Amino acid sequence: MMNAAEKIEALREELNRYNYEYHTLDEPSVSDYEYDMKMRELIDLEEANPELQAPDSPSQRVGGAPLEGFQKVQHDIPMLSLGNAFDEQELRDFDRRVRGGVDDEDVSYVCELKIDGLAVSLKYEDGLFVRGATRGDGTTGEDITTNLRTIRSIPLRLNKPETIEVRGEAFMPKKSFVALNEAREAKEEEPFANPRNAAAGSLRQLDPKIAAKRNLDIFLYAVGQWENDPTDSHSERLEQIQELGLKTNPEWKRCKDIDEVIEYVSGWVERRPDLDYEIDGIVIKVDRTDQQETLGFTAKSPRWATAYKFPAEEVVTKLQDIELSVGRTGVVTPTAILEPVKVAGTTVGRASLHNEDLIRERDIRIGDTVVIKKAGDIIPEVVRVLEDQRSGEEEPYHMPEVCPECESKLVRLEEEVALRCINPNCPAQLREGLIHFVSRNAMDIEGLGEKVIAQLFQEELIHNIADLYKLEREELLELDRMGEKSVQNLLNAIEASKENSLERLLFGLGVRYVGTKAASTLAQHFEEIDALVEADAETLESIPEIGEKMADSIARYFDKPQVVELIAELKELGLNMTYKGAKTSEGPADSPFKDKTIVLTGKMENFTRGGAKKIVQDLGGNVTGSVSKKTDLLIAGADAGSKYTKAQDLGIEIWDEEQFKQALPE
Numbered sequence: 006m007m008n009a010a011e012k013i014e015a016l017r018e019e020l021n022r023y024n025y026e027y028h029t030l031d032e033p034s035v036s037d038y039e040y041d042m043k044m045r046e047l048i049d050l051e052e053a054n055p056e057l058q059a060p061d062s063p064s065q066r067v068g069g070a071p072l073e074g075f076q077k078v079q080h081d082i083p084m085l086s087l088g089n090a091f092d093e094q095e096l097r098d099f100d101r102r103v104r105g106g107v108d109d110e111d112v113s114y115v116c117e118l119k120i121d122g123l124a125v126s127l128k129y130e131d132g133l134f135v136r137g138a139t140r141g142d143g144t145t146g147e148d149i150t151t152n153l154r155t156i157r158s159i160p161l162r163l164n165k166p167e168t169i170e171v172r173g174e175a176f177m178p179k180k181s182f183v184a185l186n187e188a189r190e191a192k193e194e195e196p197f198a199n200p201r202n203a204a205a206g207s208l209r210q211l212d213p214k215i216a217a218k219r220n221l222d223i224f225l226y227a228v229g230q231w232e233n234d235p236t237d238s239h240s241e242r243l244e245q246i247q248e249l250g251l252k253t254n255p256e257w258k259r260c261k262d263i264d265e266v267i268e269y270v271s272g273w274v275e276r277r278p279d280l281d282y283e284i285d286g287i288v289i290k291v292d293r294t295d296q297q298e299t300l301g302f303t304a305k306s307p308r309w310a311t312a313y314k315f316p317a318e319e320v321v322t323k324l325q326d327i328e329l330s331v332g333r334t335g336v337v338t339p340t341a342i343l344e345p346v347k348v349a350g351t352t353v354g355r356a357s358l359h360n361e362d363l364i365r366e367r368d369i370r371i372g373d374t375v376v377i378k379k380a381g382d383i384i385p386e387v388v389r390v391l392e393d394q395r396s397g398e399e400e401p402y403h404m405p406e407v408c409p410e411c412e413s414k415l416v417r418l419e420e421e422v423a424l425r426c427i428n429p430n431c432p433a434q435l436r437e438g439l440i441h442f443v444s445r446n447a448m449d450i451e452g453l454g455e456k457v458i459a460q461l462f463q464e465e466l467i468h469n470i471a472d473l474y475k476l477e478r479e480e481l482l483e484l485d486r487m488g489e490k491s492v493q494n495l496l497n498a499i500e501a502s503k504e505n506s507l508e509r510l511l512f513g514l515g516v517r518y519v520g521t522k523a524a525s526t527l528a529q530h531f532e533e534i535d536a537l538v539e540a541d542a543e544t545l546e547s548i549p550e551i552g553e554k555m556a557d558s559i560a561r562y563f564d565k566p567q568v569v570e571l572i573a574e575l576k577e578l579g580l581n582m583t584y585k586g587a588k589t590s591e592g593p594a595d596s597p598f599k600d601k602t603i604v605l606t607g608k609m610e611n612f613t614r615g616g617a618k619k620i621v622q623d624l625g626g627n628v629t630g631s632v633s634k635k636t637d638l639l640i641a642g643a644d645a646g647s648k649y650t651k652a653q654d655l656g657i658e659i660w661d662e663e664q665f666k667q668a669l670p671e
């Protein structure tokens with residue numbers, strides 16, 4: 006038996022490895038659920054054995070108790086801002102000043118992407134992360150150590166016991182930003198304007214648990230202080246801090262002169278939209294440390310660096326109309342219909358106006374000439390109206406008083422900015438609900454696009470979700486552009502969806518606040534729907550990940566007689582109501598992995614771990630991270646360790662890479 010200290014040590018090691026696989030290799034070997042369970046185990050053990058707590062334990066990443074406020078932090082070396090350059094000429098002027106300053110024609114530069122996030126300082130003592138702070142005004146920042154610990158790409162311990170203060174930019178990747186705003190809108194919370202605000206807002210949360218959920222990332226790009234600094238150029242520093250385990254941006258480049266710098270800059274003006282994080286410019290630094298020292302500082306900024314700022318990507322177009330749409334929760338959203346125009350790489354024809362308040366605030370009228378941009382380079386937004394372009398014909402816009410679809414009176418719920426149609430039989434809500442039900446992350450029924458669904462409602466072939474499973478071949482053939490083949494495919498897809506694991510159905514039902522992750526948690530916890538239907542709010546809230554608001558919403562949803570009726574009807578129609586494990590697809594019927602629980606271990610010659618995992622999942626297998634009695638098969642590559650021994654002990658079937666390869670279809 007392992008004692009608590011050994012068990013804790015083993016868990017820490019395992020979790021650190023999972024972190025590394027996930028955040029650095031991008032090849033997770035365990036599901037999020039398993040990760041969470043291991044983390045819980047570690048936290049429980051540490052709480053039971055407080056003397057074994059450690060500042061570099063991975064448990065420090067989940068966020069501790071909320072803070073009263075942030076402590077002020079004095080930066081030992083001020084965090085200065087950079088001078089700016091806005092065009093090629095200004096870059097050449099900068100180069101001329103630098104060469105004159107060092108009295109040397111031979112100056113090389115390092116170019117780096119200027120990440121649009123929040124500048125922070127990280128302090129390590131003997132390799133241990135001891136303090137993280139915001140830049141603040143450059144001299145005094147705020148201690149946000151607990152929030153920074155939640156960023157999984159920040160090492161809590163360096164690879165070497167160095168004492169160093171590094172600086173970098175904490176940011177929110179575009180994908181996380183879009184997902185966060187979608188979730189906020191679903192909860193009727195104000196969306197963040199851009200990824201920078203979202204990152205800053207997350208790191209300035211007094212409750213570190215919130216920051217932990219925000220999927221922030223970081224790039225380190227500078228050294229403030231370094232005891233025994235072994236480098237003599239900026240490029241070497243970047244290489245060295247990366248070796249310490251600190252994450253640097255891979256796109257930096259050493260340029261031998263200003264012409265190469267200008268080439269780098271113009272290349273990124275083009276490629277900028279392809280990045281999965283926002284940048285707002287390029288930072289150019291003199292590479293050699295001795296030259297930097299000679300150049301020194303002005304009162305505000307170093308003379309050896311400058312920031313090239315990208316021009317703002319704002320374009321002007323006409324606002325032709327404002328359309329209203331009714332979502333599945335009844336919220337009525339106005340959308341601007343724009344004269345199509347190209348912004349940041351794509352053509353934009355629509356932009357959400359969110360709600361009436363925003364239209365009034367920005368005084369947006371139909372016919373206006375408007376400035377648009379993409380928030381976070383992704384979401385089109387009407388920034389402002391060019392009032393001097395008005396002809397006088399433009400009319401202020403008023404939201405209607407009734408639902409554009411069912412004409413019931415719209416209401417504004419207390420403390421909400423959104424207008425809502427509260428008619429439970431509103432066809433728009435039912436239609437949107439069905440679009441959600443068949444969507445990829447829900448029941449994943451292919452061939453049921455929005456147009457087909459609109460027709461099904463129009464022809465009154467469908468009134469609710471259950472009707473979908475009663476559709477007949479002849480009825481479908483009557484619809485526009487539905488031939489024999491597409492009808493058959495659709496019926497097959499509908500039939501196949503009956504076998505989906507419970508979490509898809511749960512997500513598809515569209516219970517308020519329940520996203521894919523919560524649906525998955527609920528399905529794994531209750532395993533079958535009746536147990537969930539019977540659960541009260543208190544039981545639901547006792548599940549990790551399920552908060553009070555969600556628990557309440559779920560309990561109320563399953564209390565409704567029409568929901569109970571709907572579930573019964575779906576059951577009658579043959580829909581699966583049980584959890585079948587975390588499969589991504591069913592796979593072919595003769596697959597050797599179908600419905601089997603499989604563990605992968607060791608190194609394979611021909612497959613990456615992530616690749617092999619995907620193959621097994623595509624063939625209908627469940628891949629889990631640890632060997633247990635429930636494991637059906639262990640696939641072991643070279644240097645397999647404890648999992649191999651455990652599988653042997655439990656008498657579980659073990660394959661080597663060759664057997665795995667043989668078992669795969671052509």
Ligand SMILES: [Zn+2]
Nearest residue numbers: 408411426431
């Ligand atoms: Zn309505």
